[in-house]
Amino acid sequence: MMATLSAYPSQVHADATALLVYQGQPNRTVNWNLVGSGSVTPLSNCTDETGKAGALYQPGTAGGTVKVEVTAGA
Numbered sequence: 702m703m704a705t706l707s708a709y710p711s712q713v714h715a716d717a718t719a720l721l722v723y724q725g726q727p728n729r730t731v732n733w734n735l736v737g738s739g740s741v742t743p744l745s746n747c748t749d750e751t752g753k754a755g756a757l758y759q760p761g762t763a764g765g766t767v768k769v770e771v772t773a774g775a
Contacts, residue, residue: 704725704773708758718760723771725771729748729752731745734769734772737766748773756769
């Protein structure tokens, strides 16, 4: 199964929080890593029975590139 990471809204604005949804294997621990400005607040520390986990992304300084990495464990 391929894992995906989606943002809602898909175009993140500098003045708004975005919902991040990771879709992978069910019942796995999840670690969120942010490279760039802003903050990521996990809504759970593992995927649910459907394989989804969520986090909130709050933008930092305007401009630049931000990367969010998700690592799912056992």
